[in-house]
Amino acid sequence: MPKPLPTPSLPTGSGSRAQVDVNGWPAILGAVLLGTIGVLLFIIQPGIVQAYVTHLGLTEAVAVNLAGIEMLGVALATIFMAIRGVGFDWRHVVAAGLITAAAGDFGSLGGGHGVSFYGARFIAGLGEGTIISISFTFVGVTVRAERNVALYLSLLLTYGAFGLWYLPLFLSAFGLGAMFAGFGGLSLLALLTLPLLPRAYSAEAMANPEARQLPRSLLVVALGGVLAYNIAQGIAWAVLFLVGTGAGLAEQSVADALFLSQILAVGGALASVFLAGRIHRNAAIAFGILAGAGSIALLVGRPGMALFVVGVCGFNALWNFVLPFILGRVCDFDESGQMMSYAIAMQMIGLGSGPLIAAQLLDGTGYRAAELVCIALFIVSYGLLLLPIRRHAALRSRAPRLG
CATH class of the missing domain: 1.20.1250.20 (MFS general substrate transporter like domains)
Structure with missing residues (x-):
């Protein structure tokens, strides 16, 4: 397993009033839930690609390319966070990521309308990548990182299993718009986890x-x-x-x-x-x-x-x-x-x-x-x-x- 990073050290000053026990269950579960929110769409991507074909009438190549546009947003956000993310307040970054992901999801409700739909999925990807980066790092800095990574993977893969299994039935009954609205709503609901996050951490060798x-x-x-x-x-x-x-x-x-x-x-x-x-x-x-x-x-x-x-x-x-x-x-x-x-x-x-x-x-x-x-x-x-x-x-x- 990847070696755990050192335990976070919270900034001093006014921001330290809300001390967070990063190894406590509330904080760990908050990070795991955030990580799952970040991959809501990616983990069921095969079913989403098929849905773009059957529900939006896109060609297979266009449907796969559309999934790639969203993942490009995820990749760019993750690269930025790897280079510069340590210097920011985690709570502010996650809040921005959740709101951005929700904006992209709600912006996708029209579905299949050319550039605007591509843009909405790219914006959602930027938000998702930000959330993924912080949540992965947070889980990695806990003392029992291996156990917590296993918990993280178990939750998101369990969601992915049932999501892929039920997706065709859900889309047949409610359509893509309902799915995107649900994802956007969950991202906004996840703002409730912000008090569980540390402000930052300082990584040492x-x-x-x-x-x-x-x-x-x-x-x-x-x-x-x-x-x-x-x-x-x-x-x-x-x-x-x-x-x-x-x-x-x-x-x-x-x-x-x-x-x-x-x-x-x-x-x-x-x-x-x-x-x-x-x-x-x-x-x-x-x-x-x-x-x-x-x-x-x-x-x-x-x-x-x-x-x-x-x-x-x-x-x-x-x-x-x-x-x-x-x-x-x-x-x-x-x-x-x-x-x-x-x-x-x-x-x-x-x-x-x-x-x-x-x-x-x-x-x-x-x-x-x-x-x-x-x-x-x-x-x-x-x-x-x-x-x-x-x-x-x-x-x-x-x-x-x-x-």
């Missing part, structure tokens, strides 16, 4: 016994591996529902398969927590990435229901299993403790650009090109990560870190 300083060139290679992995994830996640319906499966059957995959993803996330320290991190990374590529390979062509279920379940469970190991190992490549923020930025860029790339690969004849590019990026990501992994292993075997 951590004592990480596994950290070894790699050359800057290898740090760039490692971040390239994180980026390639998440581009592959972004491509796959955007087209999974389309792959199922394109193979002749009923929408609700595809939703059922994705529901099961989200349930198993909870297991994958929890497995990464319980197995951390018990299995070799490098072996977990190799298995998770390459087996993930194999899961997507099962979906090439026109998979039957059984093969589709195996493929999407393997993909989703392995995604949530291996990502903490990847982030944890990347943090071991730099002794300053700054790699996590850069890696999270690469993750958001990858997830944001994945749908935009996938949209260019859909020509109306199938999904083979998108699937093959996804598989290739998985393999490239492992190859890129393998170079710094080997150098890190060599440095560790040469001499133990002192201090």
Whole structure:
């Protein structure tokens, strides 16, 4: 798992009157709820893409591109927060993010009206990315970070499972407008969690016994591996529902398969927590990435229901299993403790650009090109990560870190 950041130190002065116990259950649950609000749409993105096709009459390429526009907003907000976010009052930032996300959702109520709809989804993405960044950081600075990350992932994946399962029925009964209005209302309701947030934290270098300083060139290679992995994830996640319906499966059957995959993803996330320290991190990374590529390979062509279920379940469970190991190992490549923020930025860029790339690969004849590019990026990501992994292993075997 990623190494926890130091416990937040609250600013002194008038802002310190409302002291927050960041390790208390109210604060932790507030951060977990905020994190779930931040991914309300992304975690059910395959179903949303299908809804853009069936309810707005968009082509598949346009629908995937629209999802990518929103994720671009998420990526840009996360990058900004990684570079400058530490200097701001967290409560003010989260409030702005929640209001921005709500504005984008309420601005989407017309649905499918060209540039205005694209703009509304981009604005929603900016708000969502801000919320995701703060909530992820907050959970990471708690003392029992592994437990709290597991709680975080379990809640959002459980929501994702039931959201994907029920989405076709909900949209048939109420339409996209009701969904966007509900998301906007939940974002505004989440303003109630603001008093549970600390104002800020000051990050200091951590004592990480596994950290070894790699050359800057290898740090760039490692971040390239994180980026390639998440581009592959972004491509796959955007087209999974389309792959199922394109193979002749009923929408609700595809939703059922994705529901099961989200349930198993909870297991994958929890497995990464319980197995951390018990299995070799490098072996977990190799298995998770390459087996993930194999899961997507099962979906090439026109998979039957059984093969589709195996493929999407393997993909989703392995995604949530291996990502903490990847982030944890990347943090071991730099002794300053700054790699996590850069890696999270690469993750958001990858997830944001994945749908935009996938949209260019859909020509109306199938999904083979998108699937093959996804598989290739998985393999490239492992190859890129393998170079710094080997150098890190060599440095560790040469001499133990002192201090």
